Amino acid sequence: MTEEKSLNFLEEIIEEDLRSGKYKTIVTRFPPEPNGYLHMGHATSICLNFGLTAKYGGYSNLRFDDTNPVTEETEYVDNIKADIKWLGFEWKNELYASDYFDTLYEYAIKLINKGLAYVDDSTSEEIALLKGTPTEPGKDSPYRNRSVQENLGLFERMKNGEFADGTHTLRAKIDMAHTNMLMRDPLLYRIKHAHHHRTGDKWCIYPMYDFAHGQSDSIEQITHSICTLEFVPHRELYDWLIEKLEIYPSHQYEFARRNLSYTVMSKRKLLQLVNEGYVNGWDDPRMPTISGMRRRGFTPASIRNFCDRIGIAKRENVTDFSVLEFFLREDLNHAAQRVMAVLDPVKLIITNYEDGKTEEFQSENGPDEASGTRTVPFSKELWIEREDFMEEAAKKWFRLAPGAMVRLKSAYIVRCDSYDKDADGNITAIHCTYLPESRSGNDTSGLKVKGTIHWVSVQHALSAEVRLYDRLFKVENPSSEEGDFKDYINPDSLQIVNAFVEPSLKNAGKDDRYQFLRKGYFCLDEDSTAGQLVFNRTVTLKDAWAKEAQK
RNA sequence: UGGGUUAUGGUGUAAAGGUAGCACAACAGAUUUUGAUUCUGUUUGUCUAGGUUCGAAUCCUAGUAACCCAACCA
Numbered sequence: 001m002t003e004e005k006s007l008n009f010l011e012e013i014i015e016e017d018l019r020s021g022k023y024k025t026i027v028t029r030f031p032p033e034p035n036g037y038l039h040m041g042h043a044t045s046i047c048l049n050f051g052l053t054a055k056y057g058g059y060s061n062l063r064f065d066d067t068n069p070v071t072e073e074t075e076y077v078d079n080i081k082a083d084i085k086w087l088g089f090e091w092k093n094e095l096y097a098s099d100y101f102d103t104l105y106e107y108a109i110k111l112i113n114k115g116l117a118y119v120d121d122s123t124s125e126e127i128a129l130l131k132g133t134p135t136e137p138g139k140d141s142p143y144r145n146r147s148v149q150e151n152l153g154l155f156e157r158m159k160n161g162e163f164a165d166g167t168h169t170l171r172a173k174i175d176m177a178h179t180n181m182l183m184r185d186p187l188l189y190r191i192k193h194a195h196h197h198r199t200g201d202k203w204c205i206y207p208m209y210d211f212a213h214g215q216s217d218s219i220e221q222i223t224h225s226i227c228t229l230e231f232v233p234h235r236e237l238y239d240w241l242i243e244k245l246e247i248y249p250s251h252q253y254e255f256a257r258r259n260l261s262y263t264v265m266s267k268r269k270l271l272q273l274v275n276e277g278y279v280n281g282w283d284d285p286r287m288p289t290i291s292g293m294r295r296r297g298f299t300p301a302s303i304r305n306f307c308d309r310i311g312i313a314k315r316e317n318v319t320d321f322s323v324l325e326f327f328l329r330e331d332l333n334h335a336a337q338r339v340m341a342v343l344d345p346v347k348l349i350i351t352n353y354e355d356g357k358t359e360e361f362q363s364e365n366g367p368d369e370a371s372g373t374r375t376v377p378f379s380k381e382l383w384i385e386r387e388d389f390m391e392e393a394a395k396k397w398f399r400l401a402p403g404a405m406v407r408l409k410s411a412y413i414v415r416c417d418s419y420d421k422d423a424d425g426n427i428t429a430i431h432c433t434y435l436p437e438s439r440s441g442n443d444t445s446g447l448k449v450k451g452t453i454h455w456v457s458v459q460h461a462l463s464a465e466v467r468l469y470d471r472l473f474k475v476e477n478p479s480s481e482e483g484d485f486k487d488y489i490n491p492d493s494l495q496i497v498n499a500f501v502e503p504s505l506k507n508a509g510k511d512d513r514y515q516f517l518r519k520g521y522f523c524l525d526e527d528s529t530a531g532q533l534v535f536n537r538t539v540t541l542k543d544a545w546a547k548e549a550q551k
Numbered sequence: 552u553g554g555g556u557u558a559u560g561g562u563g564u565a566a567a568g569g570u571a572g573c574a575c576a577a578c579a580g581a582u583u584u585u586g587a588u589u590c591u592g593u594u595u596g597u598c599u600a601g602g603u604u605c606g607a608a609u610c611c612u613a614g615u616a617a618c619c620c621a622a623c624c625a
Contacts, residue, residue: 006564006572008564031625032625035624067625068624068625071624071625123623124622127623128622131621133553134553134554135621136621137553138621165623168623179553179554179555180554180555180620181621187622187623189623190623191623192623208623208624208625209624209625210625212625229557229618229619230618230619231619231625232555232556232620233619236555256557256618258563261562267625309564309573309574309575310564310575311565311574313563313564314556314557315557315558315617315618316556316618317563318563319562320563320575320576322562322575323562323563323574323575326574326575326576329587333587333588367585367587367588367589396586398586399586410584413584440584450586451584451586452583452585454585515585515587518585519585541585541587541588542586542588543586543587544587547586548586
């Protein structure tokens with residue numbers, strides 16, 4: 001069986017580079033800025049960068065792009081590393097752009113000596129003004145033609161801390177009339193008297209992204225530097241700097257960032273959700289962050305499979321959330337232990353079952369024979385799901401209704417005889433008779449019932465808090481709607497219920513995955529304690545009845 | 552007449568002049584002690600207009616639309 005899988009455009013480039021002998025082996029890097037948490041968009045990049053070197057040989061570095069000390073913190077570094085490991089990837093070297101600050105400083109001096117960089121005393125407003133606009137050329141700064149000696153002296157004084165923040169910058173000397181705004185004498189260094197999470201107070205000048213990223217790539221001899229489409233205009237500058245500096249020629253390639261429907265994926269927006277209390281932190285299970293998805297119960301494999309399947313290209317896109325859910329369910333279907341839990345309980349009383357009697361049934365743990373069985377206790381009074389009973393059976397309804405029969409999973413067939421209602425019209429109890437000869441495993445009743453429902457024995461049940469999560473936004477693309485994206489938050493994205501779960505869940509483990517039969521996939525939340533079980537719903541099961549009911 | 556990038560079913564992604572394919576979604580059916588899973592089948596697409604060619608998603612010409620670029624952020 002040779003299944004031919006087509007290549008994406010990056011794989012094509014790499015295969016050509018390998019074939020032509022341009023490279024013997026490839027090196028990529030994942031370059032997060034340690035100023036926030038990783039999200040699903042980063043996962044795409046991680047899978048891509050690490051996946052490429054795994055496929056073609058070579059290795060990937062983890063490099064923190066820590067050139068802005070004001071926003072960056074070590075706490076983020078640790079979380080980012082944990083997230084990448086959890087996703088299942090290993091970097092060859094853990095590196096920091098700040099490791100290269102000395103080299104970068106020398107590069108700057110080289111540029112000054114070549115007459116290709118100058119110190120500008122303009123304020124940021126003045127610089128912006130002289131920059132022009134996309135449709136109008138810029139004008140030269142009055143400081144543009146300083147001598148090499150003067151520039152050298154000023155740059156050194158910048159480094160020595162003789163100037164206040166914002167008073168001087170080092171700029172490349174390219175062309176103020178260039179059609180590419182980034183080539184209009186871009187800033188290379190700025191003054192920031194700030195404490196850096198790694199270099200401390202050694203520096204008060206810090207390189208800009210454009211004077212750090214490509215140079216770091218070059219220093220690490222990255223062969224394929226992969227980034228998102230908004231960096232396309234930077235490539236011209238990326239190449240210019242490498243050429244003028246005469247350093248190892250890394251090459252930049254761009255792909256379109258991945259968007260997911262019903263969520264937002266920018267650090268800025270996610271930060272707002274956290275800061276303004278719409279969610280409970282970066283790892284809130286509704287967040288598209290790696291940590292949030294982990295807490296929600298996503299598996300690393302489901303995320304990796306998703307990234308592989310949706311592919312990579314250069315056009316704008318919004319991937320349907322259902323694709324992610326598909327890979328989640330696919331993985332969980334095999335990984336999850338089956339258990340019974342009733343989320344919206346109503347009491348079912350078996351009138352012809354002996355008072356005080358208890359039986360034990362064996363129920364399968366999973367779809368594969370190998371997953372084995374577990375013991376579930378049964379008695380006269382059970383909790384069942386309120387939605388599994390209808391006073392008047394609908395068309396195609398094959399659950400409980402007056403006169404109707406259902407199978408209690410792994411136990412007996414019961415028939416509904418009557419039910420109790422309170423003054424408000426709420427069902428308070430359902431009375432049934434059971435068929436002793438329909439015992440699961442040796443059913444001699446000869447009856448075939450269409451419906452099977454889950455249950456939990458009242459006297460054996462454990463109570464648990466269950467957090468039911470739904471999509472965070474009501475619309476597919478909150479960012480493209482009128483007004484503020486937060487206006488489209490789904491008010492029902494979290495619903496907390498008190499459920500009854502089968503006693504085997506007493507020993508639920510942190511990494512265990514469960515399928516609450518017929519209800520969805522769940523995992524233990526970190527808020528869970530010995531006295532109070534707390535479960536998160538990862539994702540529901542597909543529900544054919546819900547669709548039928550809508551008709 | 553700023554520059555750049557991109558256009559293939561509802562969504563994502565293939566097809567390097569030769570049968571428009573795959574996945575998700577949707578729909579129909581079979582199996583089912585989970586209305587799950589599994590299995591079978593069906594619907595839906597090349598931005599527009601010209602041109603080259605026996606033959607065009609692909610090549611040419613002219614349009615159109617969307618996105619990115621004017622942070623001492625990355």
